Amino acid sequence: MIFKSLDGKSYGAYKKFLRDEIFSFENFYFKFTRIQSDPYAPPSVVEAVCDHEFSKEVVKNKNPSEDFIYRHLYSSLKKRSKKSGSGNSGYLGVPKPSNCILKRSAVEFKGKKLILRFFVGLPAKGRRIDGKEAERILKIRIPKAISEVLSISEDSILEQVMLYNDQQHIREVLKERNAVAFIAEGSILPRRDSLSEEPMKGAKPFRCQESESLELPSGKVVRGLFIPQGLTVITGGAYHGKTTMLEAIQRGIYNHVRGDGREFVVARDCILIFAEDGRFVNSVDISTFIDKLPSGENTRFFSSKDASGSTSMASSIAEAIEAGFEAMLIDEDTSATNLLYKDEVMEKLIRKDPIKPLCNQIKSMIEKTGVSVILVSGASSTYLPLADKILLVEEYEPKALKVSFRSKAEKVEFKVPRERTFLGIKGLGRVKVKGFRIVLEISNRKYEIDLSKNPRIVEEGQVKLIARGIERFGREKTKAKKLAEKFNEALKEKGFEFFKKPVTPDLAEVDGKDFLWTLNRLPADFG
Known part of the structure; x- marks a missing residue:
């Protein structure tokens, strides 16, 4: 040359x-x-x-x-x-x-x-x-x-292999112990700032009273907190670390490199549920939470181009159950409070409210679906008597709490949402990625979705893989949950080549559930 x-x-x-x-x-x-x-x-x-x-x-x-x-x-x-x-x-x-x-x-x-x-x-x-x-x-x-x-150096690679295998072992232990998360003592949960992944300098290491020991394949012994399946309520004063703890649990779906501070924060497959005013909703069954709307709309097939806080959150819960998530994470601060609870006075005052709050049916939901819930609540005691475990967080240190009063929430039978069928995205055109945003042309109109709102998405390469997945699967007709499974199977069996040929260096693995999470928020057809 x-x-x-x-x-x-x-x-x-x-x-x-x-x-x-x-x-x-x-x-x-x-x-x-x-x-x-x-x-x-x-x-x-x-x-x-x-x-x-x-x-x-x-x-x-x-x-x-x-x-x-x-x-x-x-x-x-x-x-x-x-x-x-x-x-x-x-x-x-x-x-x-x-x-x-x-x-x-x-x-x-x-x-x-x-x-x-x-x-x-x-x-x-x-x-x-x-x-x-x-x-x-x-x-x-x-x-x-x-x-x-x-x-x-091969030794340096094998050090990460050992750490990774220790983390995978904890994942297996979670299943054996019927737990949804483990947080090791000594973990640094706070981040340097909202835009950084690095641990906060001088942050107080995680400590807990209910510490249990766990021996890892490497021979290392860690002590920490197991969060059981069922309903766990994390409560405490403002700025004491409740939300930080929840965020760390959400990131625990991934293994972390040494030095992150959350190396031994491990969680089952979980998703943060929050109010998303203005999101698309596509034929979702929210009838267990919201029914008998004044408009007469059938909420077993609820659709909206501009969902409210309560309807968006109800939809997200139904979609999470449909996708097969093992746990939901809910923070009172980012929720539609009218979907979470209603006090006695308001219950008596508002007789024709179409909303049946989560507090009335959360125990039934957990029993019928097997999904666990970790809920951060610092302003209401509604969920405390319903909880299987209560953690009172003070200065980043959780302490077990028990309450003697009974729940006054009316018990309502949870109706498992019907399964939907994905019918494709009609008029799907070009799909582009701009950072954490996907921009699509659908029937000659542009639509944009910001995947940074999904805390499970941690790299732009995951956004790009989802975009390529939309191109490959955007015209499929199959059960919604099956579509997520097909995405995972394609990545596992055929690799990145299935999604992009020739393969580019900017793709990263992502779960099919996050692919479905994206489709749920686009103008797609579901039946």
């Missing part, structure tokens, strides 16, 4: 010269799978196929091993990424990882090979090729970055 001959040519010449070019080195080679047409366009994609000397133990434990290698790939490329011309010239990189251990499309063990994928901004001066800089990038900077990744 003569780079001098490219120098000064029109930028489009990159495609002609690089399309079939393979760059070979001692223990790896790389090629371009996508070549940008303009220096201001999204960067090109390189795929490197590498021989490696990692042991079977590393390769067998793909999730933690690939995650660890990804973090080193990110760092190795970042320090060699250098603005060198117009547009994206000189950029080398992959998306910044969160503190969650995830499978990502940029790093994959395939057979005896290690595949690395990353972005490269082919250099230009204006809109003309910078041949000399291209040679430096392709013959020096990229090979050095790959070689650095291949020289990672």
Whole structure:
């Protein structure tokens, strides 16, 4: 390849010269799978196929091993990424990882090979090729970055493997003990700020009175709090850590890297339920909570383009049960309070209220569906006598609490919502991603959904995979829950290639339930 001959040519010449070019080195080679047409366009994609000397133990434990290698790939490329011309010239990189251990499309063990994928901004001066800089990038900077990744200490990878396996062991123990979450003593739950994943400096480590010990496969013994199945109420004064504790439990669906502070905060498959004024609702059965509307609308098939706080929250509960979540997390501060409870005076005053609050049917709901509920409540005692466990949080330390008074809430039989069928998105056009937002064209109109509202979504790569899932499954006709299962099966059996070919470096694994969560909030057809 003569780079001098490219120098000064029109930028489009990159495609002609690089399309079939393979760059070979001692223990790896790389090629371009996508070549940008303009220096201001999204960067090109390189795929490197590498021989490696990692042991079977590393390769067998793909999730933690690939995650660890990804973090080193990110760092190795970042320090060699250098603005060198117009547009994206000189950029080398992959998306910044969160503190969650995830499978990502940029790093994959395939057979005896290690595949690395990353972005490269082919250099230009204006809109003309910078041949000399291209040679430096392709013959020096990229090979050095790959070689650095291949020289990672295996011991450091196996440390993360051990941590990951300890975390997975706790997940198994949760099932054995009929618990929904575990929070280890010494965990740092608060974050530095609302935009940061890093632990707050000087934060008080988590402590609890009802501490139980647990021996892990590594030999490490941790002590902490098990939260049982059923209804758990977390109460206490403002600013004492109730919501922080709930947020940590939500993030406990993922394993975390060392140093995060929440390494041993582990939870079953749970979802935060909150009021979402203005959301789309598609044929959801909310009749157990809301019935006999003045409009006469049949709430077994409730739809709305602009749901209220109570109808949106009732819909989210029904959708969570339909999707098969094991637990719901509810915070009084972000809820429609008229769906949570109603005091005695208001019950007597309002005789024709179509809303039957959750407090009246929560015990029946748990019994009939098997779903658990963790509820943060600091302003009402309504749920305290109904709870299987009460935790009073003071200065980030939960203490078991018992109450002697009985519930005055009228008991109402919970009606399990009917299962819906997904009938596709009629008129589905282009699907784009902007950060944590998906922008869709549906019947020549634009719709936007912000996935940052779903606390289970922690990386933009997950948003991109959901967007690709909409393209693949957006015209399917199947049961809603089955659609989530099909999404998971496709990712497990066929990998990222099923969703995007050729595979780009910016995809991250996400649960099919979160794919369904997204469809539920779009103008889709459900029956």
